[in-house]
Amino acid sequence: MALFDWEIHYEVQVLDGGRWAIVAASHDPAEARGTALRLLSRPEFAGVRVVREMRERGEDRVAACVLFERVRLRPRHRLPLPARAAPRPAPVAVTDGAVPVAEPLPEAGAPLPLAAVLAGAGLGVLLLVLAVAG
Secondary structure, three states, X not given: OOOOOEEEEXXXXXXXXXXXXXXXXXXXXXXXXXXHXXXXXXXXXXXXEEEEEEEEOOOOOEEEEEEEEEEOOOOOOOOOOOOOOOOOOOOOOOOOOOOOOOOOOOOOOOOOOHHHHHHHOOHHHHHHHHHXXX
């Protein structure tokens, strides 16, 4: 047996579903690359590569290296966003054509009306107010 008696071939692999699969093999690297480029144009494959595999004749030794690889990033399928409804205008209560006027703030130390406590605080404050008032 001669020193470095290797059998060399070129595998064409495709990336399909997250896994590489061999779809063709050739003894000519240019032919393997051409096949890979043609397969890349097909939408079902996310990528292609050409791998040179060398096997020593009569032995179990194998060496392989990737010569060419192209991976296409597929755009994610985006779900359409739901249409947003136009914001509703705040209700305005007008009686007798009068313009509503804000009530003046209470003086320091004066008790706040219950509506102010509910609007500006959470449930804990509400319970505290009810406990003090009750």
